[in-house]
Amino acid sequence: MKIFPTEFDGQTIRRVYDEATEIWWFSVIDVVQVLTESTYANRYWSDLKRKLAQEAGSEQPYEKIVRLKLTAPDGKQRDTDCATAETLLRLVQSVPSPKAEPIKRWLAKVGYERMQELADPALSLDRARQTWQQHGRSDKWIAQRMTGQETRNKLTDYWRDHDIKEGSEFAILTNIIHQEWSGVSVNEHKDMKGLKSQNLRDHMSEAELIFTALAELSTRQISESVDATGLPQNKTAAKAGGRIAAQARNQLENQTGKSVVTGESFLPPTAKKTVKKLPKA
CATH class of the missing domain: 3.10.260 (Mlu1-box Binding Protein; DNA-binding Domain)
Incomplete structure (x- = not known):
């Protein structure tokens, strides 16, 4: 949040x-x-x-x-x-x-x-860009964050049009996608970064943003291909979309020897606490 x-x-x-x-x-x-x-x-x-x-x-x-x-x-x-x-x-x-x-x-x-x-998402993105600039985010990070938000907006638009209730069901599907690609739930990822009420995506690394966007893009395209409607069908699409991003994440980690999912955040030093490490698979 x-x-x-x-x-x-x-x-x-x-x-x-x-x-x-x-x-x-x-x-x-x-x-x-x-x-x-x-x-x-x-x-x-x-x-x-x-x-x-x-x-x-x-x-x-x-x-x-x-x-x-x-x-x-x-x-x-x-x-x-x-x-x-x-x-x-x-x-x-x-x-x-x-x-x-x-x-x-x-x-x-x-x-x-x-x-x-809602009528013109660019207004929301413009306000967000100004906030991120004030918080010292790099232009490269901001560009990736905004690209990810556009991807997210297209997915939630699809959900609204296919019998997914805003609120609890949005959160359920979001968590499924995140769990599948990252190996941790949204709340577990926030705990790793020492976040409380802060928005997780605002504290993601560039790589975490990219894989989140890939998972949500894959989910939407899979949903569209089968015209997924209602929560059960969209849960299946969410798992499939998340797994595609997980495969790409595993390949990158095998090549670099570094975990994509980290406890790093943009919290000021005084606000940071000891973060949990991601358990090895």
């Missing part, structure tokens, strides 16, 4: 973009803080959750509230209630505040920007 702190009326609202599920998640407590202008936003949100649960007859007021690790003001990663823009719009209606309408417009703007990016 990629974290994007942003400002609303001078206050920070943390938001996270999950590329695997292609969903924006916003920190609920940050939005409540803006709405209430209270130093006790946590208590307010706790009371509101209890009230909403009682009204709904359920322990959780809305099904799309999840706990994600976000950077707290003290710099530590903490589990934080997060919600989609749609869910937040419903929550905002439960909080009497003069800022309710402005924040609704802000959330709508975020949604509109995402719709623009």
